[in-house]
Amino acid sequence: MDSLHHDLTVVEQIEVSPPHATIGCKSLPLTFSDIAWFAFPDPVHTLFFYDHPITQTIFIETIVPTLKQSLSITLQHFFPFVGKLAIFPTSTRIPEIRYVEGDSVAVTFAESDLDFNYITGNHPRECHKFYHLIPLLGSTTKVSDYITIPVFAVQVTLFPNHGIFIGMTNHHNLCDASTRFCFLKAWTSIAQSGGSDEPFLANGTLPIYDRLLKYPKIDESFVKNANVETFDEEYKLPRLSGPTNEVRATFILTRTKINGLKKLVSTQLPTLAYVSSFTVACAYIWSCATKVEKDELAAFIFVIDGRSRLDPPIPAAYLGNCVMPCFTLARTTILKSKEGFVTAAKLIGQNLHKMLSDKDGIVKDIGSFEE
Template sequence: MASLPILKILEESHVSPPPATVHDGVLPLTFFDIIWLSFSPVHHLFFYELPSVTKTHFIETIVPNLKQSLSITLQHFFPFSGNLIVFPDRKPEIRYAEGDSVAFTVAESTLDFDDLIGNHPRECGKFYCLIPLSPESTKELDHVKISVFSVQVTLFPNSGISIGMTNHHTLGDATTRFCFLKAWTSIARSGSDESFLANGTLPVFDRVVNYPKIDEIYLKNLEVETTFFKKEFQPPRLSEPTDKVRATFILTRIVIDRLKKWVLTRIPTLPYVSSFTVLCAYVWSCIAKSRNDELEMFGFMVDCRVRIDPPIPAAYFGNCVALCMSTAKTDLLTGNEGFLNAAKLLGENLHMMLTHENGVVTDRWPFDGLFSQGMPTTKMGVAGTPKLKFYDTDFGWGRPVKHETISIDYNDSVSLSACKDSNGDLEIGSGKADVAADVAAEMGGMVGQSGVDDELHLSVSRNSFEDIQGINGWNLEIWHVSIHRFWKAISGVLSLYPCRLRNQKFWRENKVLECAKLLGENLHKMLTDKDGVMKEKWAYMGLVAQGMPMTSTGVAKTPKLRFYDMNFGRKWEAKKAKMDLDGL
């Protein structure tokens, strides 16, 4: 019997601003936008849990509301419904004309909603059908026209919906996209733009960024005529099959603060230390340990709105970010001092950029002199910022249960955002290939590099035990780890991360059931053995008949013993943060 398709297109339409509400307009691109001309599109995906949603309600209520509210939003953010126009001999622009629109796709999926919203590794290819494709570019007589924004809304019957968005990067940076989403969600919740106009902020379209010399430098280095006119240009697209898996790692505020304390203690003269740079150093050094490259490059974006003199309005529409890049030999990042070396390099380079005598904007191509040590084999970066609360995008059904930045699959980037469930914690999204297990292991082990102790503390919410479907949502709280092989073993047993080159049985769809079956059968066999639990033989006899395991692990203690009930009087209580981490 043939399997059902995982996605069924229900409707393909277009959404425009309300008639006669927007005049034809042109938004010239600045060098902040131009650098993204041939870059891959940006894909964001939001999942909303609606257990009682039916197809009828979805088609008759949810979709019309999204379309109507999007139309009103486009009235205030007209470039989203326009097109990127690229010329061979002058600056590109985003152009809107009456009738321009946003492609709007409505679909239904049979994919497992609960699987998609988990933090555990999932096949990257599963997500690609949930994001709208960028329409193909069209070549006119004297220009190339490229659509800049599209939307796809997908129903998961009796589970929820997803909203996927694709935009050309020249349209705007994360701040611009977030302002657009705040407006759209506000209008969707209230049914009109009255609340948004009263409490929100309208975008600033004035091209207050005016550096014509830098614009020319960027256009020259991008070789626009060759890229767009001497050959047919089409935006890159994600496609299956892929060997990549997508996972989310939660880094708690307490761990971030300990990492900062460690850096400040070990490198007290470092001019710039922040949660962001420490986190980037943490990720960079972890991933470097999973590779065999000679040279690595790491980059992240710096918002320039408040760093240009005079400052740019916070609601400035478009891109207004500069790239801060660092390169290092891999062996500098992989030793015992790897994390500290990464933190030092990133902190020094960011400080140098922010305190440069000419400011964050310089009249030169940003990649000049960057590769003096050679061309890095690996180039990775960070997409997103914890300052923008994407988990607050509520269309009227509550906050999303998961937000994914799908576009990190184009390269070796990771996504970074504020955590859904707690202030101060951060979510790190990674779409890696078959090194995912090693990356997970290093990310678990990095916190303990100082050698204070070798203890791993996991906190698993009880709700996860109530329903087998919720196991993939276990909340792991990493307090302190320094034996990364132990972390690999634990992650394999619990099936929270794939065990590459170990036991592929645990890397299938039923991985949790396989583990539960194996543990349950062995425990049952032990408890019901006719000779009892005590035997007159060496306990390990025959245990390694299949071969010696590469890793072994076990569980200490039992929840039946209430250690947290210990009270020595004077209302002293055992505290959760019981480990002495002063050594950090």
């Protein structure tokens, strides 16, 4: 075993491919909703922890083979995850995700001697303690007249006799959270079935690859604004690094607390159309976070899944990015005031209602921009 970090020992580093000849060469052109993420190049990192007290022997002999086999089977149904992002040095050609026989996903199995309870606790924890649990995407490669970038990587880390962390990194041009969740459900189903994809095929939903967001003029405009002609073999994605002076903490809003917040907002703003758990949770976070800020204009931004809210709607199984931003602005002095929380709830609720209901919101026909 190799030492990758002073708190981490690598058990195995492998490349996992779909079963031979189950996919064939395929490509998936990006749409404007995918291309937009070139402006935000940081990869997406997700980390799941499981309280599963097993030994290293059980991990190596049971968990590792199961995850390898089930991931391989899953990839044959989600070929973009094992493909590579191809970027061409011209704004006249849309970037795409390509899969060719032999492509693979980098998977690392490791062991950590960090305190599992410290990492998984709700107290403040140093951010950089998590970084070595997150896999890195591979390097950019020059191929003929274009470059390719791996879009997905996995790391599984054992904390002996305590639990397991599964870390994943994906290029944001690959997909949004909805697609990633569909992939995880498929992988989980196949792993639980001992490597068989029959239950998934019977009960799951296969991804839809058809480019249902068909707005070529918008695609071309986004590619032009992305300045893809500047991308070359030196292009590198940002990577997490530390140590830093930042900490990560978990704050729990109980159902009783959320219901109390909703009642407060509904009482003071009886005409507010959108008072959901999400609205009050975001308002509470925003009003609390601004208490340490100077007097300035503050923004609260999140994204909304647009699949069911487009006109016409597209299926939930659509693979790719299909999210729209929703943002709210307010001065920190207002948010820090006695009525700061209620004001934040009003602003967020109004914007959500507009995005989800008004004809000028997310449901507006995007095709009007093509005219």
